[in-house]
Amino acid sequence: MSTPHQKVRRTRAADREEPRRRADAERSIAAIVAAALDCFRQDPQVSMTAVAAAAGVSRVTLYAHFPSREALLDAVLEHSVAEADAALQAQGLDEGPADEAFSRLVRSGWRILERHAFLLAASEGVISPARRRTHHRKVLARVERILVRGQTEGVFRTDLPLEWLVTTFYSLLHAAAAEADARHLKVKSIPDILDRTLSSILRAAADS
Template identity: 45%
Template structure:
């Protein structure tokens, strides 16, 4: 029994060590590429505290690393939406939480705000464009049903308009015409005027 236990422990330890290395590399890539989109794999390895060979052992190319970083960011964003109470909080509050989750996502992943960043193609799994709009549309429909949101416009149109507003606000941040805080405040005010018909108090 002792021999069986001893032989089973090392693989678990190796998997745990590998997971820590992957997490360290992704966190380093998030920081380094957010500051310098042209940073090398060597730069990322140095920030992660691992060797260049370790980075390539987990990510065979720079594009593979960036794709994994984007997928991890998408998973974090979806988790934030799950925790935002979109289906249970009062509609206007839920809408504010939806927008806030998006801004926290962008603040944590500044690479996605950089229009010059050489991003790899988005991974197909958990594609945000397929998952996020239906959640927002469901929230808007709920708000229209309770009388909190204007029901004179189609929920699908309001969904597209809200997402468009946030993209426009993010573009202003990327162009350094607004700070993230300013853009978030303007986006919330404009979104509530669009959906509710008035600015927040």
């Protein structure tokens, strides 16, 4: 039978061990997500076994953290969008006239999407379109803030629902990625095409 002092020592040891286990788990998760990002970039259909090998973990460890391909892709998408949001934050989108800020947003947003377009192919049929859009909520919140600011400044139209204008931005950027992948558009021309198209849509009512 354990004495009270032995029980206390075991409890204290367990208390010290738990943070170490959490730290180890967090390192494993970070390594897996980083490796998966590189693997999906090289091959959107890469196997979970290959991802585990690239991350330097066992399949057991991989599946302990990500029990399915969907769960792994979900984490990779979340990581990528967080990086995109940080990159957009550095663009000073809350500064200057709203129409100029929106142009910066379109161009920088396209550059980011182009670098991560492979995730669209990897997540096709695995992550639902609705779920993919949910991941972009922080980025789309930035779009919405600029649109509202532009409406207040009188440079953006107010005759269409705000949510529809946000959806138009989101849909056109992803459509441009699909067109570039199909070689229907030259990648180098897409920033200008998107900027002109979206600016025209936003200002159409004011210009009529």
